[in-house]
Amino acid sequence: MTSEAIAGNEAQHSSRQPADNQPVRSKSSIGQLLDYAGSYRWLMVFGCAMSAVHAVLEMLVLISMWFVVRDLLAVAPNWSKAANAGQYAWWAMGFAAAALVVYFVALMCTHIAAFRTTANIRKACMRHVTTLPLGWFDAHPSGETRRIIDGSVEETHAVMAHRLPDLTAAATTPIAFIIVAFIFDWRMGIACIIPIILSATLMGIMMGTGAGRNFMTRYQSALDTMNKAAVEYVRGIPVVKTFQQTVYSFRAFNATIRDYREMAYRYSMFCQPAQVAQLVAVNGTFALLVPASILIATNTSNFSVFLADFLFYCLFSSITVPMMTKVMYASQSFMQADDAMRRLSGILSAKPLPQPDAAHARTPNDNTVELCNVTFSYDGAAQPALDNVSLRVPEGATVALVGPSGSGKTTAARLVPRFSDVQSGCVRIGGVDVRDIPEVELMARIAFVFQNDHLFAESLLDNIRHARPQASREEALAAAHAAQCDDIIAKFPDGIDTMIGTDGVYLSGGEAQRIALARAICKNAPIIVLDEATAFADPDNEARIQTALAHLAQGRTVLMIAHRLTTVRDADNIIVLDQGRVVQQGTHDALVATDGLYARMWRDYETSVSWTMTGSVAGSIAGSQPVNENDQEVR
Numbered sequence: 176m177t178s179e180a181i182a183g184n185e186a187q188h189s190s191r192q193p194a195d196n197q198p199v200r201s202k203s204s205i206g207q208l209l210d211y212a213g214s215y216r217w218l219m220v221f222g223c224a225m226s227a228v229h230a231v232l233e234m235l236v237l238i239s240m241w242f243v244v245r246d247l248l249a250v251a252p253n254w255s256k257a258a259n260a261g262q263y264a265w266w267a268m269g270f271a272a273a274a275l276v277v278y279f280v281a282l283m284c285t286h287i288a289a290f291r292t293t294a295n296i297r298k299a300c301m302r303h304v305t306t307l308p309l310g311w312f313d314a315h316p317s318g319e320t321r322r323i324i325d326g327s328v329e330e331t332h333a334v335m336a337h338r339l340p341d342l343t344a345a346a347t348t349p350i351a352f353i354i355v356a357f358i359f360d361w362r363m364g365i366a367c368i369i370p371i372i373l374s375a376t377l378m379g380i381m382m383g384t385g386a387g388r389n390f391m392t393r394y395q396s397a398l399d400t401m402n403k404a405a406v407e408y409v410r411g412i413p414v415v416k417t418f419q420q421t422v423y424s425f426r427a428f429n430a431t432i433r434d435y436r437e438m439a440y441r442y443s444m445f446c447q448p449a450q451v452a453q454l455v456a457v458n459g460t461f462a463l464l465v466p467a468s469i470l471i472a473t474n475t476s477n478f479s480v481f482l483a484d485f486l487f488y489c490l491f492s493s494i495t496v497p498m499m500t501k502v503m504y505a506s507q508s509f510m511q512a513d514d515a516m517r518r519l520s521g522i523l524s525a526k527p528l529p530q531p532d533a534a535h536a537r538t539p540n541d542n543t544v545e546l547c548n549v550t551f552s553y554d555g556a557a558q559p560a561l562d563n564v565s566l567r568v569p570e571g572a573t574v575a576l577v578g579p580s581g582s583g584k585t586t587a588a589r590l591v592p593r594f595s596d597v598q599s600g601c602v603r604i605g606g607v608d609v610r611d612i613p614e615v616e617l618m619a620r621i622a623f624v625f626q627n628d629h630l631f632a633e634s635l636l637d638n639i640r641h642a643r644p645q646a647s648r649e650e651a652l653a654a655a656h657a658a659q660c661d662d663i664i665a666k667f668p669d670g671i672d673t674m675i676g677t678d679g680v681y682l683s684g685g686e687a688q689r690i691a692l693a694r695a696i697c698k699n700a701p702i703i704v705l706d707e708a709t710a711f712a713d714p715d716n717e718a719r720i721q722t723a724l725a726h727l728a729q730g731r732t733v734l735m736i737a738h739r740l741t742t743v744r745d746a747d748n749i750i751v752l753d754q755g756r757v758v759q760q761g762t763h764d765a766l767v768a769t770d771g772l773y774a775r776m777w778r779d780y781e782t783s784v785s786w787t788m789t790g791s792v793a794g795s796i797a798g799s800q801p802v803n804e805n806d807q808e809v810r
């Protein structure tokens with residue numbers, strides 16, 4: 176490909192639309208949550224409004240009781256003369272019952288809205304994750320992504336279902352109280368309000384400042400790191416035990432536990448002064464109310480009214496502690512929700528690969544695969560993984576990529592199905608830049624098999640049909656037969672309907688690779704990319720996999736990577752990579768005849784497979800018959 180052609184191709188890129196061109200969200204976390212609630216946001220608003228009504232109703236209970244007490248005190252000790260006390264008592268009961276019903280309705284509404292919101296967030300994340308380039312998953316393992324989504328969603332659920340209505344109620348109570356306070360006795364009202372204002376201010380200092388939020392972010396990330404290390408530790412236990420490194424490996428995990436403990440301690444110490452002051456303030460209402468009441472009592476002319484007012488404020492003061500505690504937890508939850516939304520936006524802001532717009536979308540002319548002057552570097556890498564690589568796999572041909580470890584084989588193969596996009600040059604299928612082929616069309620054309628392809632905890636049949644869900648049972652069975660899976664199916668009583676991962680049904684690495692090949696055969700795609708598809712095969716499995724590969728390659732364009740050079744010797748062309756560059760290419764015979772990297776690799780390979788065991792080991796296995804030449808391979 177000429178440099179002009181490449182330049183022209185690069186220039187076209189301005190026409191490719193990023194699939195996700197949403198603006199970066201700058202809204203508060205609550206605003207974002209309400210966006211995700213969709214039409215249910217109004218239910219959320221209604222739920223919070225009901226929670227506020229509930230707070231007012233509770234206040235009315237108190238006021239009704241105040242009327243009861245006032246009437247009783249006015250006629251004491253002739254209680255029977257308190258004509259209206261009974262009526263006020265009924266009011267109090269009515270308001271209390273109404274408060275209960277309204278609170279129930281409020282929580283129902285906020286829970287429904289919260290479930291809907293969290294479902295929408297999960298769906299948005301899942302939808303978005305499926306649009307991301309497959310290369311994104313190298314840097315973001317599935318466990319970590321799942322933890323972020325699940326953990327963050329749980330935190331946001333608690334905020335919407337409980338904290339927001341609680342906060343609305345808690346904020347309504349003092350507002351209602353301020354109004355009421357000045358109706359009864361403004362002096363005692365002020366004595367009760369001062370601690371609330373003080374407590375709210377201290378809470379604001381503790382939670383609302385940049386330092387508080389910064390602490391919460393660092394606390395959450397220490398928690399994440401510890402969780403990640405725990406998962407890593409558990410996953411690595413076989414290695415840890417095998418190499419008896421328990422103490423050392425535990426140290427790495429232990430360090431994250433220590434960091435978390437340190438962070439939790441520092442966060443507690445940061446909160447301590449303001450929290451202690453806040454708790455003292457909110458619990459100290461009586462310290463102001465009692466002296467203020469004594470002063471008022473000494474100057475009052477109507478002691479019974481004073482006594483009724485005093486009892487009212489005493490009752491009110493007793494509800495300020497739980498009220499302010501709710502506010503405190505709500506503020507803390509908002510900080511957690513902020514952090515959760517920040518972590519979710521880390522996933523949601525990851526950019527999908529740009530897709531061609533309708534005017535530029537093209538269909539490949541055939542199934543030839545080409546890499547044209549491709550240079551590709553991983554983020555943060557000092558050296559490019561591929562440096563000006565050009566190669567061609569003609570339609571229907573089998574081309575192998577070989578080379579030392581780290582030479583860029585996998586990187587080159589992964590650029591064909593657009594795991595990532597090249598930084599310069601281009602990858603083409605049938606003469607069309609893969610960036611101009613719509614994703615659906617591209618994926619329909621390519622089947623890839625990697626060394627550790629994932630098998631789902633489903634039946635063998637469903638695993639094979641993942642490639643083409645509309646494939647019939649007979650087609651899936653034919654694919655399994657072509658992939659040499661008959662013996663796997665025959666050994667389980669449920670045959671192809673056997674569930675993997677249950678009742679002790681597990682497949683060996685080689686068996687799993689044959690099922691993965693069956694899946695690729697079932698897809699019936701014209702282009703096949705194979706990366707170490709025989710990596711886990713034992714000699715018996717390898718012979719079967721070779722047969723399966725031969726079946727798979729018939730009439731298809733195949734780009735394959737294999738370390739075992741016997742696997743690639745029949746390829747139409749062998750391309751040798753070294754340090755990200757193409758250093759040789761040709762048929763096996765031509766390359767072996769040339770003094771170069773391939774000839775050295777072949778000699779080394781032949782030496783390794785011809786190694787023989789001597790002494791007692793050889794003696795102990797004497798008499799056993801090799802299955803094929805690779806039986807002697809040292810693994």
Ligand SMILES: Nc1ncnc2c1ncn2[C@@H]1O[C@H](COP(=O)(O)OP(=O)(O)OP(=O)(O)O)[C@@H](O)[C@H]1O
Nearest residue numbers: 313553554556560579580581582583584585586587
């Ligand atoms: N996800 C990644 N992030 C950063 N660097 C990477 C990543 N994957 C591979 N590399 C680097 O890119 C280079 C080429 O790697 P690649 O996996 O393509 O080589 P390879 O020839 O397939 O190796 P092997 O035969 O061992 O599988 C190596 O230096 C490797 O360290």
